Amino acid sequence: MLSVLQEAKQQFIKELKQILGKEVSVSIEDLEAPPDPKLGDLAFPCFSLAKALKRSPNEIAIEIATNIAPQGFIKKAKADGPYVNILFNDEVFGRSLLESIHEQGDAYGSSDIGKGNSVMVEYAQPNTHKEIHVGHLRNFLAGQLLVNVLRANHYEVIPTAYIGDMGMHVAKCLWGIKTFFAEEEPEKDERVAFLGKVYVKAATAAEENEEVKKEMADLFRELDELKGPYVSLWKKTRGWSLDVIKAIYKELGLTIDVWYFESDFIDEARKIIADLQKKGIVVKSEGALIVDLEQEHLGVNLLVKTDGALLYNAKDIALALRKEEDFHPMRSINVIDARQTLAQKQLVATLRKMGFEKPLEHLSYEFVTTKEGTMASRKGNVILYEDLRDQMIALAKEETMKRHEEWGEKKVEKIARAIAFSAMRFGMLKQDLDKKIIFDLEEALSFEGFTGPYLLYTFARIQSILRKAKKTTPLRTTIHVQAPVEHQLLVAMAHYPEILYLVGQSMNLASLTQYLFGLCQVFSEYYHEIPVLTEEGEVLQERLAMVEAVSQVLKNGFVLLGMEPIEEM
C-alpha cells in the first residue's frame, strides 16, 4: 500500500514523464525535499537532464514548471534556478493524509517490505556473574528497537538472547567465593552485587599472583567439562544472575523469544573442532588450535587455548550452526559491540571455510564510556543500570510532585517511571550507533530539549486537548490550511512511513528519534500558534482531526521506542 507521500511523488513523476517523453528516465529516487519548506514540498533537480539534453538546467526547470498543470496533489510548480519545486494542494494532500492515518491507526507507517522474510536478531548478550551496566543498556535498547522496527515492516523477527554463563570470568568469580567468601550467603536482592564484589577481589588477586591465575585456569577447565566440585556452586550463582537478567529484560520490554546459553555449546564446539581438525581447517599452532585466516587478512581465529580450554570464538561457531538448524533464518543480525568487529569477521570467514555461506550481519555499536574513560568492572567506575534507573526515577518523581501536588503517591510513581524510562531509552537511542556515548549523568537526567520527556510532554498536551474536546462530534478529515505551520505539520506526518521504512533498511536507528523529535517541534510551534478548543464548528473539528493525527503518529513512534504514551505528566 502506498503512503500518501509516495502517491504525491508518483503523480509528480508521472507528470515529469509526460513532459519529458521517453528519451530520459526519471524515478521517485530522483526527488528530493527542498532545504527550506518555503521553497516547496518536493524538488526535482535538473542537473542530470541538463547533461543528457545538453541544455542548461535552469532552462529545463522553467520549461518543466510551466508545463505542469495544477491538479491532484499538485497545487503549483515553479522553477527555482535548476530545481523544479512543487507545492502540495493542502486540501487534497491533507485530506488523504488524515484519512490514511485515521484508517490505519496503529499500523500507520508500517510497510510490507519484510513479508515472508525471517530475520534472527541476537542482541541481549550479558554475562552471568557480573552486574548489568549502562554499556549493556545500549545493546539491549538498540537491539529491541531494531526488532520493533523490522516487525513494523512485517519481517518475521526472531529476537534472541545469548547469555555468557561460562568462561574465565565465571571461573574467577567461583574461585573468589571459595577463597574469600565461603561462609557468606547474600540476601536475595544483593546476590548479584555480591558476585560483582567477589569478581573485583578475585580479578585483583589474579593480577597480583601467578599461582592464583593458574588455580583459576584449572578451575575453568574442570568447569568447562561441567565436572568437578564447582558445578553446583556454578548452577546456584548462575541462577542468581539469570533471575536478575530476566527481571531487567522484563522491565525494559525486551521481547526475547529464544534463549541460548554459552554453556550449552561446549560439547558441540568440541565436536566441530575435532571434525575441522580432520579436514585441516583447524590446525595446531604454538600449542593452541586455530583457523588460519591470514589469506583473508583476518589473522588467526584462536579457538582452543594451549591448556585445552575453549574460547568464545569456538562456541560462536557452534551457536551459528545451531541457529541455522533451529530456525533457518533468511537473515541473521548480531547486535554486538564494535570492539568485536574482527572476531565477527573471523567467525564469518571460518564458517565460509566450512561451507556455510549464509552471511552473518554485524550491527556494530560503539561502547559507552565515562568522562574518565572506559568502564571496567575491575576499575570500579562502572555505572550500574539499576543505580541509573533509580536515580532517574527519583528525579522524575521530584519533578512530577513539584507540578502535581494533588496527585497521589501511586500516580506519581507510575508517571515518574514512564518519564524516567523515556529519558533513559531516548538518551541511549538518540545518537548514531557508530559514535561513542560519553555518559554524563547530568545530561542523562536532563528532561529538556532533545529528550524522551520532551516527547512525552508534547504527547500529554495533545491528550489534554483531546480530553477536553470530549470527541462529541465525529472527526472530519477535510482541512483548510491557514498558517504555514499547519502545512508543515501535515508534511512532517506524511514523512513517517518513509522514515520507518528507511530505518528498517539502513538500520540507522537514531534517525527515528530525530524524526519524532522534529515532529514534536513542529507540533509545539503549532500548539502555540493555532488555537483549537476556542474554535467552533467545522474549524474546531478540522483542528481536532489534525491534533488526533499527530497523536496517532507519535504514539506509533513511541511504541517502537518502547516509550509509554502517558496521558498526563
Add this chain to the structure above:
RNA sequence: GCGCCCGUAGCUCAGUUGGAUAGAGCAUCAGUUUGCGGAACUGAAGGCCGCACGUUCAAGUCGUGCCGGGCGCACCA
C-alpha cells in the same frame, strides 16, 4: 607496525547516501503566560565542516595523503 571507527557552533550531536543560504539540543543573552499544560515557544549570538591535494556542473558528504582521538590485532569475553 597493520586494520577498523570517529573528527561539523563553547559542549553533545543531525546533515535525506553528491545538490539550493551547513541545522538541532544544552549552555549564554533578550523576550513570550488572565488563549488547549512554561518539562514549552520566539529571537539573538555562536562555523577555515581537523588539514592538504584530487574527482565534476556541484564536496561537510566520494578518493588519496597527512594530523588528532578511540578501538582491535594469539591463549580475555
